Each structure stands twice: as C-alpha cells, then as structure tokens.
Amino acid sequence: MPNHAQLMETVSDYIIPQSREGMQVSEAEYWKNYYEHPDFNYEWNNGILEEVPMADLINYRMYQWFIKLLIDFLEIHPIATTVGLEMGFRLALTDETKIRKPDLGVVLHTNPVPIKPTDRTYDGVFDMCIESVSDSTRKEKERDTVAKYAEYAEVGVKEYFVLYASGEEIAFYRFNDTLRVYEEINPIDGIIRSEVLPGFQFQLDDLFRQPTYNQMSDDPVYQGFIGLKYQQAQVKVEQIQAETEQAQAKAVQEQQRAEQAQAKVEQEKAKNDRLTAYLRQIGIDPESIPDDIE
Numbered sequence: 001m002p003n004h005a006q007l008m009e010t011v012s013d014y015i016i017p018q019s020r021e022g023m024q025v026s027e028a029e030y031w032k033n034y035y036e037h038p039d040f041n042y043e044w045n046n047g048i049l050e051e052v053p054m055a056d057l058i059n060y061r062m063y064q065w066f067i068k069l070l071i072d073f074l075e076i077h078p079i080a081t082t083v084g085l086e087m088g089f090r091l092a093l094t095d096e097t098k099i100r101k102p103d104l105g106v107v108l109h110t111n112p113v114p115i116k117p118t119d120r121t122y123d124g125v126f127d128m129c130i131e132s133v134s135d136s137t138r139k140e141k142e143r144d145t146v147a148k149y150a151e152y153a154e155v156g157v158k159e160y161f162v163l164y165a166s167g168e169e170i171a172f173y174r175f176n177d178t179l180r181v182y183e184e185i186n187p188i189d190g191i192i193r194s195e196v197l198p199g200f201q202f203q204l205d206d207l208f209r210q211p212t213y214n215q216m217s218d219d220p221v222y223q224g225f226i227g228l229k230y231q232q233a234q235v236k237v238e239q240i241q242a243e244t245e246q247a248q249a250k251a252v253q254e255q256q257r258a259e260q261a262q263a264k265v266e267q268e269k270a271k272n273d274r275l276t277a278y279l280r281q282i283g284i285d286p287e288s289i290p291d292d293i294e
Contacts, residue, residue: 021051030099035121041086046096050143052086053134058165063132065210066163066202067104072213073200073225080108080127080197081115089122091155098151102129106196128196129157133164145169153182159196163207170207191221199224 017039025034030044041052055063067082074080088101106128107115113124129152131144144162152160156175160182164170172192173182185192187204194200203221216222276286 019051020049023049025049027097027099035088035099036086041101043088043101044099046098052101053137053140055132055134059132059134059163061210062163062165062207063103063130066130066161066207069202069226070104070106070197070200073197076225076228077197077199079110080106082106083115083122083126087120087122089124089126091151093151093154100148100151102126102148103132104130106130108196125155126157128159128161128194130161130163133162133169135164135166135169141169145171149173149182153180156180159185159194165208167208 019040020034020042021040024047025044026047027044030042030049034040034042034044034049043050043052067084070082074082083105084103086101087105088099089105091098091100105122105126107113107122107124108127111124111127113122115122115124129148131148133144134140149160149162153173153175156177158175160173160175162169162171162173172185174185174195175181176183190203190205191201192204201221201224203219206216213226216226219226279286279289
C-alpha cells in the first residue's frame with residue numbers, strides 16, 4: 001500500500017504535473033513512459049531524464065525562418081526528409097548511451113537507414129542536426145553547445161548547426177570523417193554552405209535579419225531554390241491566367257453562338273408571323289393548312 005506522501009504526490013501529479021528532470025530511469029522505462037510523455041519533453045542521458053527546455057520568441061523566430069528556408073530547398077531538391085516533432089534517436093557512445101531529440105533532424109535519401117512514414121523514433125544516425133539554443137540556464141546552453149556537440153561528433157552526424165539569436169553561440173560544424181572530429185564551417189563572403197545538402201546555402205546575417213521570401217527571390221544566394229520556387233510559382237500564375245483567359249474567350253464564343261441562335265429563332269418567328277398575316281389577308285386560315293405541306 002502506498003503511504004500518504006506517495007498518495008499525495010500521485011494526486012499532485014494528476015492535478016499539476018511535475019517534471020521528473022534529473023530522475024534516474026532505465027532505458028526501457030524511458031521508452032515506455034517518458035519518450036512520448038504527454039506533459040514534458042524528455043531526453044535520456046545515460047539513465048537520467050533531462051527535460052528539453054522551451055525556446056524564447058526571438059530564438060523561435062530564427063529557427064522558424066531557417067526551417068522554412070530548408071523546407072523550401074527540399075521542395076525544389078527532394079534529396080532528404082526533415083524530422084521534428086520531438087522525434088529522437090539513440091546514440092550508442094563509447095562509455096554510455098543517450099537518446100536525443102534534435103529540434104530538427106535531416107535524413108538523406110541515401111542514408112543506409114531509411115526513415116519510414118510510421119516511425120516514431122529514428123533507428124539510424126541523422127545526417128544533419130539543428131538545435132535552437134535555449135539559454136534559460138547555463139546547463140541548458142551547454143547541453144546544445146558542448147554535450148551534444150561531442151555526442152553528435154562521436155556518432156558521426158555529418159553536419160551540426162547551432163542556432164542562437166544572441167549570436168554568441170551560433171555555430172556550424174561539419175564532420176571530418178578522417179579525423180573523426182567536427183570542424184567549424186566558416187562563412188565565405190558571408191555565406192554558410194552545406195555539403196550534406198549540396199546547394200543549400202544562406203547569408204549568415206539573414207538568420208538575424210530574416211528577410212521575406214519576396215526580398216530573397218532575386219538574391220543570387222537563393223536563386224537555386226527560393227528563386228526557382230518563385231519562378232515556378234510565376235509560371236503557374238501565368239498558366240492559370242492563360243487558362244482563365246481561354247475560358248473567358250470560350251464563354252464569350254458560347255454567348256455569341258447563343259445570341260446568334262436566338263437571333264435566328266427570332267428571324268424565323270418573324271418570317272412565320274409575316275406569312276401568317278399574309279394568308280389571313282388573302283382569306284386563308286393558316287390553321288387549315290395541313291402540317292405535312294412543305
């Protein structure tokens with residue numbers, strides 16, 4: 001029988017759910033009870049529950065701008081699948097095991113472990129991970145900038161992007177497969193370029209400016225996807241306009257044919273009316289004329 005304190009804790013959790021941050025649980029228990037927890041988003045750090053922190057608005061806006069850019073790129077160049085919504089993957093490290101949920105994961109279609117539409121967790125290693133840094137506490141910041149940096153490098157995540165609106169911790173890394181370490185991706189002419197997603201690039205400053213797509217559509221940096229998307233959209237608009245004009249022209253033609261037919265009917269009626277009047281004038285009842293007489 002549970003004691004009074006345990007009962008009160010259970011009742012309290014039912015009324016006001018309490019975070020289990022820092023609690024020790026087995027991996028099996030994590031997958032069963034905490035991976036898809038209804039109230040809290042947990043990662044599993046070698047037996048310890050770690051609650052994934054919430055982002056503030058300024059960091060969310062940067063992340064939102066970036067993910068829209070990435071999704072538009074993949075619409076034009078469908079070479080990978082993006083994974084979010086708290087989907088995690090298991091990191092079997094040298095001395096420990098962790099389960100992380102990147103804010104955004106990218107799986108290339110060439111990845112040896114394909115991701116299936118029904119998957120709730122990814123069994124392979126993401127080709128790219130993106131984290132939006134939460135700086136509520138030093139521990140939360142170091143989780144993304146230090147701990148996950150080392151973990152993702154050890155399992156071979158090819159590129160790791162750390163987004164941070166303050167600018168201090170923002171960083172982009174590419175995995176050196178020979179040295180088995182991350183090397184920083186330095187902007188060239190202010191541009192960050194991905195090798196995991198050939199052609200995906202962006203002005204580093206644009207992460208902070210967050211220009212609209214109309215503003216980017218004529219920018220050479222984005223011509224390979226944003227520009228193409230707008231060109232395709234413009235072509236579609238022109239096709240719709242052409243189809244609309246054709247439909248309108250057809251409607252005008254149909255209206256003209258209908259008016260011509262009506263005019264012909266009225267002409268025939270007028271002719272018949274004149275003939276009827278003439279027959280009556282000469283003393284012939286038009287109704288007495290058999291219908292089969294031409």
